Amino acid sequence: MLCQALTMSVKCPIRRSHVHSIRTSREELVNKIKNTNCLLENLTEHGFFSTEDAEIVMQFSTKSDRVRQILDLVESKGEEVSEYFLSVLQRIPEAYFNLKPWLEEICFQASEQILCLNVKNNDPVTVFSRKIKHELCCDVKYIKSYTEREEMMLQETYVNGIMELISAANENMGRVQDLSCLFDGNGVINEDGETIFVFGDAGMGKTLLIQKLQNMWAKGEYYCEIKFLFRFRCRTFSLFKKTTLITLEDLLFKYNCNPDHEPEEVYRYILHFPETVLFTFDGFDEIHSDFDLNSVPEVSSPFTQTHPVVLLSHLLSGKLLKGSKKVLTARTATHVPKNIIRKKIMLRGFSTENLHAYTSLFFKESEIHKRVISHLKANHNFSSLCSIPLFCWIIFKSYEHFHSINDCQEFSSSSVTLTDIFLLISEVYLNMSSKVFSVKGASRSQSETFKNGKDTLLSIGRLAYDGMERSMFVFDQDAVTSLNISEKDLKLGFLRTVKVYSELGDHTSFEFFHMTLQSFFTALFLVINDKTGSAELLKYFSQCTYTEDKELQHSPLSCICARRDRKEDPFKNNDHLQFINLFLCGLLSKPKQSLLKDIVPPSILKMKRKALKQKLYKSVKSHLKSLPRSPFLEYNRVHALTHFIWMARCICETQSEKVGKLAAKGICADYIKLSFCGASSSDCGAISFVLNHYHKKIALELDNNNINDYGVKELIPCFSKLTVIRLSVNQITDEGAKVLYEELTKYKVITFLGLYKNLITDFGAQFIARIIEECPKLKRVKLGYNRFTGEGGTYIGRAILNSTSICDIGMWGNEIGDVGACAFAEAITNHSSLTHLSLACNGISTEGGKSIAEALQQNTSLKILWLTENKLTDEAAEHFAKMVKVNKTLRHLWLVNNQITNHGAELLSEALQHNTVMEEICLQGNPLTLGENQPFEQNSRIFCI
Numbered sequence: 001m002l003c004q005a006l007t008m009s010v011k012c013p014i015r016r017s018h019v020h021s022i023r024t025s026r027e028e029l030v031n032k033i034k035n036t037n038c039l040l041e042n043l044t045e046h047g048f049f050s051t052e053d054a055e056i057v058m059q060f061s062t063k064s065d066r067v068r069q070i071l072d073l074v075e076s077k078g079e080e081v082s083e084y085f086l087s088v089l090q091r092i093p094e095a096y097f098n099l100k101p102w103l104e105e106i107c108f109q110a111s112e113q114i115l116c117l118n119v120k121n122n123d124p125v126t127v128f129s130r131k132i133k134h135e136l137c138c139d140v141k142y143i144k145s146y147t148e149r150e151e152m153m154l155q156e157t158y159v160n161g162i163m164e165l166i167s168a169a170n171e172n173m174g175r176v177q178d179l180s181c182l183f184d185g186n187g188v189i190n191e192d193g194e195t196i197f198v199f200g201d202a203g204m205g206k207t208l209l210i211q212k213l214q215n216m217w218a219k220g221e222y223y224c225e226i227k228f229l230f231r232f233r234c235r236t237f238s239l240f241k242k243t244t245l246i247t248l249e250d251l252l253f254k255y256n257c258n259p260d261h262e263p264e265e266v267y268r269y270i271l272h273f274p275e276t277v278l279f280t281f282d283g284f285d286e287i288h289s290d291f292d293l294n295s296v297p298e299v300s301s302p303f304t305q306t307h308p309v310v311l312l313s314h315l316l317s318g319k320l321l322k323g324s325k326k327v328l329t330a331r332t333a334t335h336v337p338k339n340i341i342r343k344k345i346m347l348r349g350f351s352t353e354n355l356h357a358y359t360s361l362f363f364k365e366s367e368i369h370k371r372v373i374s375h376l377k378a379n380h381n382f383s384s385l386c387s388i389p390l391f392c393w394i395i396f397k398s399y400e401h402f403h404s405i406n407d408c409q410e411f412s413s414s415s416v417t418l419t420d421i422f423l424l425i426s427e428v429y430l431n432m433s434s435k436v437f438s439v440k441g442a443s444r445s446q447s448e449t450f451k452n453g454k455d456t457l458l459s460i461g462r463l464a465y466d467g468m469e470r471s472m473f474v475f476d477q478d479a480v481t482s483l484n485i486s487e488k489d490l491k492l493g494f495l496r497t498v499k500v501y502s503e504l505g506d507h508t509s510f511e512f513f514h515m516t517l518q519s520f521f522t523a524l525f526l527v528i529n530d531k532t533g534s535a536e537l538l539k540y541f542s543q544c545t546y547t548e549d550k551e552l553q554h555s556p557l558s559c560i561c562a563r564r565d566r567k568e569d570p571f572k573n574n575d576h577l578q579f580i581n582l583f584l585c586g587l588l589s590k591p592k593q594s595l596l597k598d599i600v601p602p603s604i605l606k607m608k609r610k611a612l613k614q615k616l617y618k619s620v621k622s623h624l625k626s627l628p629r630s631p632f633l634e635y636n637r638v639h640a641l642t643h644f645i646w647m648a649r650c651i652c653e654t655q656s657e658k659v660g661k662l663a664a665k666g667i668c669a670d671y672i673k674l675s676f677c678g679a680s681s682s683d684c685g686a687i688s689f690v691l692n693h694y695h696k697k698i699a700l701e702l703d704n705n706n707i708n709d710y711g712v713k714e715l716i717p718c719f720s721k722l723t724v725i726r727l728s729v730n731q732i733t734d735e736g737a738k739v740l741y742e743e744l745t746k747y748k749v750i751t752f753l754g755l756y757k758n759l760i761t762d763f764g765a766q767f768i769a770r771i772i773e774e775c776p777k778l779k780r781v782k783l784g785y786n787r788f789t790g791e792g793g794t795y796i797g798r799a800i801l802n803s804t805s806i807c808d809i810g811m812w813g814n815e816i817g818d819v820g821a822c823a824f825a826e827a828i829t830n831h832s833s834l835t836h837l838s839l840a841c842n843g844i845s846t847e848g849g850k851s852i853a854e855a856l857q858q859n860t861s862l863k864i865l866w867l868t869e870n871k872l873t874d875e876a877a878e879h880f881a882k883m884v885k886v887n888k889t890l891r892h893l894w895l896v897n898n899q900i901t902n903h904g905a906e907l908l909s910e911a912l913q914h915n916t917v918m919e920e921i922c923l924q925g926n927p928l929t930l931g932e933n934q935p936f937e938q939n940s941r942i943f944c945i
């Protein structure tokens, strides 16, 4: 007791009077109090100081003298005032954070009475935080991509898309349910990393996600621990001159948001508490700077001047403001050094539910809403394009427009290309400026609209093209005026204004409402400009030529940090150039000729079409030839990469049978591996287009992409040829499973079906079961990590019972339990073809184990059985031991991570004496006590460690 009392008194000395505390620590207080305004304001507010007192304090010119005067006054006014004074120091931690240890040391605790007195927090840190919030609230309320005149509220338009946590090995680790979970502990792949890296393909919603995040913080709903949010768009770093030198403080305050009071104090706070700062850096792939990184020493002092790009790199790598939070976005395949990443989140676009939610938000009128939903259901080509939010918005925008004009159902065509939808939005914008739609139904034809708008398209196209040439995505007023873009054209909606902070002061600049639109306009310019020769027309193809190096894209940051000897522009990302090629293919395709005939002289159009065709032929041929090959099972497998997807997109965009045939001819393999290629559902349409021209049977591997049910539907034209279809890790649900059933059972050529890690439930299991039953050539089925319970397990088990071809079935990571296990037991009892079975990680306990073991006493086909990570006990082991004595086929029995003890292990070991074919029984991860020299430990076929 005494001891406890003593420790307490050491920790917290006997309370002295508040006046005494102040008096004895006078010098410390004078040194540490930097903000006198807050003290004066609060002391005066409650009448502890008179106006004259405050005036006397303010007469002193230095801060220390003002503090001394305040202290004199406080002390002279006695205990209550001193207590309130201390309470202000405690209750405004932003201003007096360096006094926190002292307040703890003197064990200051304000009384109830003092705590009832309000404390106004107007210190510069809090005021600045409020200012940032206020500015953000105004700035991010609307979705900026929409033209200024028809802004849409973020709140009313935003829907969460699919956000997936990605592991260091690029595997899916589950979903992020909501943006409020962005900074939680889920999905952390590197505790030392500070950057949440959000990536996704063009138009997946990275920028909008950042905007939503800013909005949530600014409204005070989430992330309360963050006081400052500094937002940067990486593309604006291109505007800095090579010679620009600024400090971190400049970057934050001059180029972002400026504190109205005492910036040094705010900066001091930021440096002291970096964990209260959040940076958002949008579009890392869009950085372009001709600044020479070799020319600067690696400075990381927060007070040294350096080039802004260097500051950016130091912030990201934690050399500056270590501990601050960072959210960085970039297009897929932009490599960011692993050591800076804390979490990786991939945006996968809209799921069916997201799309429906977005449709309801977009089309408020229930009739139109219903109609759009039925269009989407009827046309998977639309649905797959709409799973990419940007394209969805463009399609809906155009739909809304055409609907408002003449109720026409514009989306009747079953095959719509990306070029179609960009032409559509151009038409909409061109038309909105003219008055032709004043009378309902009096619409101009698309070709007429383009003919009339040629000059506008040319000048905006030139701006896009000039920008592409210099990797510029923001244009200043001079660039715009030098190309004679009229005020009227600027307002059409293709371009939107951006406020830019530059060395010349704040001014308005312009950018395309999306980078993909800049690519579209570049292509349009190259096509409709009479003076463009074929070399110029095709130059982006050369810049996008595939080399193995390019597939492993360079990271802007690693270039900054490590590769200081590079001559090439380290920031170049060529997705936007690939889009130019894609649009060239679309614009110069046959179906678009009638649209262009009045804008481009026929001879020029012919020349361009011919040049493009030849280029495509050549590049398709050489690309396919150069792809790496490797044998797999009985196949000659070609390992295609992301570039192949771009090629397929271009080919499909031409809608040309001839090009399609040529590509198909060049494949020269019977197995195409396209895993981890970032293929989306609409890419399946492109792949399908190419494969449709391939006349032999072929195997297709699309594991680890983003194809979902729409993608499965897009593959419908080529299912007749597919002998192998691998769609693991692709968000396929029961709907996709149904399509697979309908298609695969039509042709019955399938031998391998891979659906590992999808979202198929027991309902979908019925379709899979019917595929297994009805496809007589089907040998391998991978169904691990879906959502099957006992019911689903029973469907699959029964189907296996009826299949005479199946040899390999993977069910790892479902929840089939004992019910499912019993169905499998029945299936294997007399099975003649099944050699490999995985029921690992399925919640199987003794009963299920027993039935499988009993079935195996009769089975003569199974060679490998995985029962890893179940709940098998010694009782089950006893039955497995009996089975081991009689079964003469099974070679590998995996019982890793179960609940078998030494007793069970011993039974299995003894049983092995009667079995000469079994090669191994794996018992690692079971509750065995080892090191006691028991016989099973000596058995070379029992593996315990």
Ligand SMILES: Nc1ncnc2c1ncn2[C@@H]1O[C@H](COP(=O)(O)OP(=O)(O)OP(=O)(O)O)[C@@H](O)[C@H]1O
Pocket (backbone or CB within 6 Å): 143, 145, 146, 157, 158, 159, 160, 161, 200, 201, 202, 203, 204, 205, 206, 207, 208, 209, 283, 330, 331, 358, 389, 390, 391, 393, 514, 515, 516
């Ligand atoms: N979650 C969402 N909810 C509603 N609309 C969205 C969403 N995400 C994107 N959009 C629509 O798509 C458009 C493009 O999105 P955004 O600019 O965020 O794409 P991005 O991934 O940043 O593209 P890029 O990589 O090309 O810059 C938005 O302006 C908006 O109209």
